[in-house]
Amino acid sequence: xxxxxxxxxxxxxxxxxxxxxxxxxxxxxxxxxxxxxxxxxxxxxxxxxxxxxxxxxxxxxxxxxxxxxxxxxxxxxxxxxxxxxxxxxxxxxxxxxxxxxxxxxxxxxxxxxxxxxxxxxxxxxxxxxxxxxxxxxxxxxxxx
Amino acid sequence: xxxxxxxxxxxxxxxxxxxxxxxxxxxxxxxxxxxxxxxxxxxxxxxxxxxxxxxxxxxxxxxxxxxxxxxxxxxxxxxxxxxxxxxxxxxxxxxxxxxxxxxxxxxxxxxxxxxxxxxxxxxxxxxxxxxxxxxxxxxxxxxx
Amino acid sequence: xxxxxxxxxxxxxxxxxxxxxxxxxxxxxxxxxxxxxxxxxxxxxxxxxxxxxxxxxxxxxxxxxxxxxxxxxxxxxxxxxxxxxxxxxxxxxxxxxxxxxxxxxxxxxxxxxxxxxxxxxxxxxxxxxxxxxxxxxxxxxxxx
Amino acid sequence: xxxxxxxxxxxxxxxxxxxxxxxxxxxxxxxxxxxxxxxxxxxxxxxxxxxxxxxxxxxxxxxxxxxxxxxxxxxxxxxxxxxxxxxxxxxxxxxxxxxxxxxxxxxxxxxxxxxxxxxxxxxxxxxxxxxxxxxxxxxxxxxx
Amino acid sequence: xxxxxxxxxxxxxxxxxxxxxxxxxxxxxxxxxxxxxxxxxxxxxxxxxxxxxxxxxxxxxxxxxxxxxxxxxxxxxxxxxxxxxxxxxxxxxxxxxxxxxxxxxxxxxxxxxxxxxxxxxxxxxxxxxxxxxxxxxxxxxxxx
Amino acid sequence: xxxxxxxxxxxxxxxxxxxxxxxxxxxxxxxxxxxxxxxxxxxxxxxxxxxxxxxxxxxxxxxxxxxxxxxxxxxxxxxxxxxxxxxxxxxxxxxxxxxxxxxxxxxxxxxxxxxxxxxxxxxxxxxxxxxxxxxxxxxxxxxx
Numbered sequence: 104x105x106x107x108x109x110x111x112x113x114x115x116x117x118x119x120x121x122x123x124x125x126x127x128x129x130x131x132x133x134x135x136x137x138x139x140x141x142x143x144x145x146x147x148x149x150x151x152x153x154x155x156x157x158x159x160x161x162x163x164x165x166x167x168x169x170x171x172x173x174x175x176x177x178x179x180x181x182x183x184x185x186x187x188x189x190x191x192x193x194x195x196x197x198x199x200x201x202x203x204x205x206x207x208x209x210x211x212x213x214x215x216x217x218x219x220x221x222x223x224x225x226x227x228x229x230x231x232x233x234x235x236x237x238x239x240x241x242x243x244x245x246x247x
Numbered sequence: 248x249x250x251x252x253x254x255x256x257x258x259x260x261x262x263x264x265x266x267x268x269x270x271x272x273x274x275x276x277x278x279x280x281x282x283x284x285x286x287x288x289x290x291x292x293x294x295x296x297x298x299x300x301x302x303x304x305x306x307x308x309x310x311x312x313x314x315x316x317x318x319x320x321x322x323x324x325x326x327x328x329x330x331x332x333x334x335x336x337x338x339x340x341x342x343x344x345x346x347x348x349x350x351x352x353x354x355x356x357x358x359x360x361x362x363x364x365x366x367x368x369x370x371x372x373x374x375x376x377x378x379x380x381x382x383x384x385x386x387x388x389x390x391x
Numbered sequence: 392x393x394x395x396x397x398x399x400x401x402x403x404x405x406x407x408x409x410x411x412x413x414x415x416x417x418x419x420x421x422x423x424x425x426x427x428x429x430x431x432x433x434x435x436x437x438x439x440x441x442x443x444x445x446x447x448x449x450x451x452x453x454x455x456x457x458x459x460x461x462x463x464x465x466x467x468x469x470x471x472x473x474x475x476x477x478x479x480x481x482x483x484x485x486x487x488x489x490x491x492x493x494x495x496x497x498x499x500x501x502x503x504x505x506x507x508x509x510x511x512x513x514x515x516x517x518x519x520x521x522x523x524x525x526x527x528x529x530x531x532x533x534x535x
Numbered sequence: 536x537x538x539x540x541x542x543x544x545x546x547x548x549x550x551x552x553x554x555x556x557x558x559x560x561x562x563x564x565x566x567x568x569x570x571x572x573x574x575x576x577x578x579x580x581x582x583x584x585x586x587x588x589x590x591x592x593x594x595x596x597x598x599x600x601x602x603x604x605x606x607x608x609x610x611x612x613x614x615x616x617x618x619x620x621x622x623x624x625x626x627x628x629x630x631x632x633x634x635x636x637x638x639x640x641x642x643x644x645x646x647x648x649x650x651x652x653x654x655x656x657x658x659x660x661x662x663x664x665x666x667x668x669x670x671x672x673x674x675x676x677x678x679x
Numbered sequence: 680x681x682x683x684x685x686x687x688x689x690x691x692x693x694x695x696x697x698x699x700x701x702x703x704x705x706x707x708x709x710x711x712x713x714x715x716x717x718x719x720x721x722x723x724x725x726x727x728x729x730x731x732x733x734x735x736x737x738x739x740x741x742x743x744x745x746x747x748x749x750x751x752x753x754x755x756x757x758x759x760x761x762x763x764x765x766x767x768x769x770x771x772x773x774x775x776x777x778x779x780x781x782x783x784x785x786x787x788x789x790x791x792x793x794x795x796x797x798x799x800x801x802x803x804x805x806x807x808x809x810x811x812x813x814x815x816x817x818x819x820x821x822x823x
Numbered sequence: 824x825x826x827x828x829x830x831x832x833x834x835x836x837x838x839x840x841x842x843x844x845x846x847x848x849x850x851x852x853x854x855x856x857x858x859x860x861x862x863x864x865x866x867x868x869x870x871x872x873x874x875x876x877x878x879x880x881x882x883x884x885x886x887x888x889x890x891x892x893x894x895x896x897x898x899x900x901x902x903x904x905x906x907x908x909x910x911x912x913x914x915x916x917x918x919x920x921x922x923x924x925x926x927x928x929x930x931x932x933x934x935x936x937x938x939x940x941x942x943x944x945x946x947x948x949x950x951x952x953x954x955x956x957x958x959x960x961x962x963x964x965x966x967x
Binding site for chain 2 (some may be wrong): 410411412413415416419422423426427446450518520521522525526528529530532533
Binding site (some may be wrong): 122123124125127128131134135138139158162230232233234237238240241242244245 | 842843844845847848851854855858859878882950952953954957958960961962964965
């Protein structure tokens with residue numbers, strides 16, 4: 104059968120040349136999305152508000168991309184066995200990033216952050232010694 | 248409960264502002280990956296071979312990105328219900344794009360094309376009138 | 392004489408390493424431009440309208456780039472001999488992409504689509520078996 | 536008749552919002568292409584040579600893009616009337632940029648520079664006071 | 680001692696493979712920033728104004744990036760010795776590019792241009808024969 | 824006097840709309856540079872080695888860009904007063920990123936990491952509660 108063999112090969116090759124994966128990258132961008140939504144809500148200057156919409160869009164796109172890379176490149180079949188919710192969780196998290204582009208509600212950014220944190224928690228379970236709490240706290244320090 | 252509500256909202260918003268989704272974009276890039284692998288194998292010129300590795304890498308990255316966008320932005324909960332293999336299929340397809348970066352084997356590109364075609368077939372089933380066969384034939388015409 | 396020699400060399404090298412060229416890429420982006428203009432016109436939500444302007448701008452830029460690549464990289468001197476309008480057609484098509492950035496009129500997007508379709512028709516004549524009608528129909532299925 | 540009307544509109548709109556166009560951008564990148572080809576030829580270090588191929592590729596792509604923008608966005612119908620060779624000149628120049636990616640010969644970079652200079656000369660004729668000679672001399676100062 | 684050694688190495692390697700550096704690139708983008716701010720001020724069309732904000736943002740970003748590259752890649756320890764204001768000048772110039780994103784005032788763009796011109800003057804002193812005055816005049820010709 | 828006033832304005836505006844700044848972004852990319860250099864040294868597969876050179880180049884570029892953004896956008900005049908070495912430190916760190924592109928030595932990546940860590944330590948001093956040690960440890964966990 105073809106596909107299981109393919110996955111095995113991917114896994115083997117990845118051991119040779121996987122890069123550095125870190126949910127901090129998505130978490131930092133998600134924080135920027137939140138800050139932009141917050142500042143949008145607090146401002147009355149139309150140019151500032153336009154720029155906040157635009158910057159939020161770019162940051163949500165980056166959060167989405169970092170999440171996609173984690174999903175496809177970092178996680179492996181044995182992780183999916185252990186965390187069967189993984190595919191659906193990433194799907195909802197990347198959809199939440201899309202939603203955070205469309206909506207100016209601060210709650211849309213909060214939904215994104217919550218899902219990234221859920222992914223960060225799973226990531227930490229797969230990598231002994233990784234401190235996701237520090238990542239979250241560092242990001243929260245920078246809240247608008 | 249939070250998350251089902253989120254998905255519903257995403258779905259509703261997407262009806263207002265979803266773009267144009269077309270698996271032809273991923274299929275065209277997958278063909279480029281195949282052509283680059285083929286030309287790499289057929290050449291003895293070291294600079295040509297270096298450029299083939301590089302161009303294959305870029306094209307596989309684009310195939311991966313087009314697949315991620317389809318997965319997150321086009322497909323909706325009711326599609327996943329009807330095609331329960333969807334998440335795993337996209338995971339294997341984007342991993343195959345990664346594999347096609349790493350490997351110079353033409354078979355790695357063929358694996359990617361097969362998975363993109365499987366996704367294209369499902370896409371066509373969700374969009375009455377969409378002709379994925381023509382997409383595939385147009386791409387194959389351009390095979391190296 | 393220098394330049395004819397240059398062109399001959401380009402042609403020869405291109406046979407060794409040309410990628411995959413497909414007017415479907417420009418056609419898909421032109422459809423996105425049309426959809427964004429349509430949705431802009433139909434909406435009263437200022438943030439939605441801002442995002443439609445921005446997304447239309449990005450998609451028109453991609454349409455422009457795909458057209459430039461086709462013009463420079465795919466078409467060769469013998470095509471220009473057979474289709475003497477080619478240079479002017481691409482010039483007008485890429486200018487129409489620029490115009491579709493500036494104007495919020497749906498007709499600007501329609502002008503772009505018409506010119507891309509004209510190019511697609513010529514492309515099909517240079518590549519026996521290529522089905523541009525299917526490309527056009529697949530794109531129209533996704534009209535806003 | 537449709538198309539002449541389109542062109543007129545483009546022209547009018549461009550007067551309202553055209554950016555800053557300057558052939559110096561393409562000339563600088565063409566110089567980088569030349570320097571990379573020169574340094575490639577002069578080196579025996581394989582990593583250095585690989586990087587020179589890659590950097591040359593990126594710089595030639597930028598030269599190509601700057602040329603495309605000049606062609607589509609700066610030049611207008613009355614310029615084409617006055618300089619009937621314009622379309623063909625830009626086609627050859629952007630093809631020369633492609634050739635300068637493929638070939639490691641210094642002469643390929645020289646061909647590109649010659650064509651960019653020809654375009655720069657025409658540009659200067661359309662913009663009284665523009666000093667293209669200074670652009671050329673500044674670039675030549677930085678030759679490898 | 681570690682760091683002086685590092686700098687020496689950088690300097691030596693850079694002699695082998697430095698690219699082409701030219702303050703004209705930053706100056707051209709700074710002129711675009713100015714033109715966009717001017718046109719924003721002169722227009723009453725809300726879509727045009729939105730696009731001017733966005734285009735100004737992108738051009739200021741490019742000016743910033745060209746300045747960073749000059750600072751890190753072109754200038755060397757002996758230049759900093761001769762022009763001790765160099766670090767602070769680049770810091771203020773890149774901050775002025777950021778300011779020119781935020782502010783719609785034409786004076787913000789003028790501040791950026793003045794700092795780029797100051798850098799261009801220093802650059803010319805480090806490169807005998809380089810004509811920065813021509814760069815400035817060419818850019819000014821294209822003022823909105 | 825002009826410039827001090829400019830800086831004051833920048834500072835004030837930044838309070839309204841600065842994003843999220845985090846040295847973790849540069850640290851993660853610096854770790855990737857290190858891993859790529861390490862894997863390059865350990866491999867005998869020429870395609871793998873080519874890809875390691877290329878990936879190292881891209882990651883070093885991202886490290887450089889994250890550093891530039893921190894320098895220009897996060898740090899303010901009062902920080903420079905308190906940490907007078909700041910400009911020179913960033914200059915050496917971004918030059919070390921350039922050096923880590925050129926050199927295949929693992930020590931070049933180590934030099935970059937050391938300078939990023941020095942910047943991270945200063946950043947932590949300017950932001951009470953920020954845990955740079957956790958950032959460093961998380962990155963080191965992913966060493967090749």
